[in-house]
Amino acid sequence: MxxxxxxxxxxxxxxxxxxxxxxxxxxxxxxxxxxxxxxxxxxxxxxxxxxxxxxxxxxxxxxxxxxSRAGLMMVLLDEDEKVEQEAFMFGPPPLGPGAPPLERLLAYGRDRLRFVHCHHALLSDAARDPQTRFAGPAMLHRAHVRMLLETANTTGDLDAQADALVALLDADYVAHQLNDRGRTLDELGAAWEATARKLCGC
Amino acid sequence: MxxxxxxxxxxxxxxxxxxxxxxxxxxxxxxxxxxxxxxxxxxxxxxxxxxxxxxxxxxxxxxxxxxSRAGLMMVLLDEDEKVEQEAFMFGPPPLGPGAPPLERLLAYGRDRLRFVHCHHALLSDAARDPQTRFAGPAMLHRAHVRMLLETANTTGDLDAQADALVALLDADYVAHQLNDRGRTLDELGAAWEATARKLCGC
Missing domain, CATH: 1.10.10.60 (Homeodomain-like)
Incomplete structure (x- = not known):
């Protein structure tokens, strides 16, 4: 770009x-x-x-x-999504370019977990509609994870592996883990990191 | 049981x-x-x-x-879920006990893909409600995948890995892959298998 x-x-x-x-x-x-x-x-x-x-x-x-309140919330989500996208596409390492792909991937997972936790309500609404669940910003996040898997020389089906990793960052999934299963954001970050490392073969 | x-x-x-x-x-x-x-x-x-x-x-x-039509469909889904559960918990190998855990896991993935494709409409409704998305039959499927990962001596966070694999069998995700991304059930089965093998370390 x-x-x-x-x-x-x-x-x-x-x-x-x-x-x-x-x-x-x-x-x-x-x-x-x-x-x-x-x-x-x-x-x-x-x-x-x-x-x-x-x-x-x-x-x-x-x-x-x-x-309306919903209108303000949508602008807020949209602006925050753009700031986050800028950060992982063009910002400083380890989230942005300059760090090795695996490091960027791990930084992305932890950053996105915090983001979906803070923006749960709005992201959850979008994810419940299958028309938006796999479209819009979701496509960009998926493409970013796939690109990092690819540049980390990950073997196997990259689409499925990117989708599996992105699923662990789903707003409702994260809320369920935090609220119903008593896990913390740190634990989820560590679990995401372990899964990502394993798929990248290290 | x-x-x-x-x-x-x-x-x-x-x-x-x-x-x-x-x-x-x-x-x-x-x-x-x-x-x-x-x-x-x-x-x-x-x-x-x-x-x-x-x-x-x-x-x-x-x-x-x-x-109502919805009532009949719910009974149908419920009965079919029970037949599938019987098959993977007590039926013949490779889906049921008797086969090595990795073989059972791979058989489960392919079987569940066919199931969610056939039952898409009803499963999709259930999955859009966060109260049922992670409860009921979804818990049993997750526990089954986790048990197979564990008995296959999979390392790392088993909860996250089971959740990541189960996410690739989500009804809306599968429908999106088949309808919007032109993939086939066979391709999705192969992708699931490759991801599962990788997590199991083989």
Whole structure:
């Protein structure tokens, strides 16, 4: 991907000409407040009232900018997905290029586990619809894992192995492991790492 | 599991005392007809009219015995799941006991792929609800794969490896591979086998 492709992709979420000054500032204040509150309490415990108060703007502004709570959450997920994608595609090692492929793969697994834990509610909705479960960002993640398996000279069916690894990072699966089976994110990271190492033959 | 445990488990779907004679016969005629038509055309192309005609009973009888088309389909899935469970837990090798664990594991993967393909619609509904996705029959399948990995002396985190292998047998995943990615059941069987062999270290 060239730098101009990258700018074009990111421009999708950039402010439109109408969103200048206060409007753009309020948008960022609301997104930052929502991100902070969700990190503190989990998404289910964060209301539009909470977000507006924390951002120091009126609740009407929230609805004018995002339409609904779900609309704000979708923008948040979309922006965070793009930041994560930038990090593993172009950012510093070990997540980004520069580290050996196995190291990148292990860093990716641990990073994605944290991401799906923080964004569980929204990712879970997307994953329950088979039309989006295997499309959109899911395809990019799968392609990234497959590429790293391939450059790590992994033998065998790379599609199946990438799919098997990506399945262990599914939002509902991770939530089930954490909430119903008493596992921790660290344990899941170690288990993912062990499985990835084994598939890479080391 | 003892023979009496097994009988107790199977008795859940056995006819109740009220279901004697014609009633029990009609029930079996309807289930057999539904099973046959679904195998021929896929579940989406089979109506309650089709099933009643093929079974040679009135449509009213179908609704009296099963409540609805969905009710009949659930009984069908439940009965077929039990037959498959019997086969891999107590049936002849290579699926059942007697064969080496790796052979049993490979036979299980291919058998389950065919099963989820035939029962896609119903399994897909169950898998989209996180309450049932990791519960009920799904737990038994996972435990079976984990047990075979363990008896094959597989190293590393067995939970994660069992979950990764079971994810490749998910009904929506299999349908996506067959319908959207042009793969065949044979190819998916070979890919599953290659991944399972690798995790077992052979």
């Amino acid at each position: 060239t730098a101009s492709d990258r700018r074009a992709r990111l421009a999708v979420t950039d402010a439109t000409p109408a969103e200048r000054g206060d409007a753009a500032r309020n948008r960022e204040l609301l997104l930052d407040a929502a991100r902070r509150l969700i990190a503190e309490r989990g998404p289910d415990a964060v209301s539009t009232d909470d977000i507006a108060v924390a951002a120091g703007v009126g609740k009407g502004t929230l609805f004018r900018r995002f339409g | 003892t023979a009496s445990d097994r009988r107790a488990r199977l008795a859940v779907t056995d006819a109740t005392p009220a279901e004697r004679g014609d009633a029990a016969r009609n029930r079996e005629l309807l289930l057999d007809a539904a099973r046959r038509l679904i195998a021929e055309r896929g579940p989406d192309a089979v109506s309650t009219d089709d099933i009643a005609v093929a079974a040679g009973v009135g449509k009213g009888t179908l609704f009296r015995r099963f409540g």
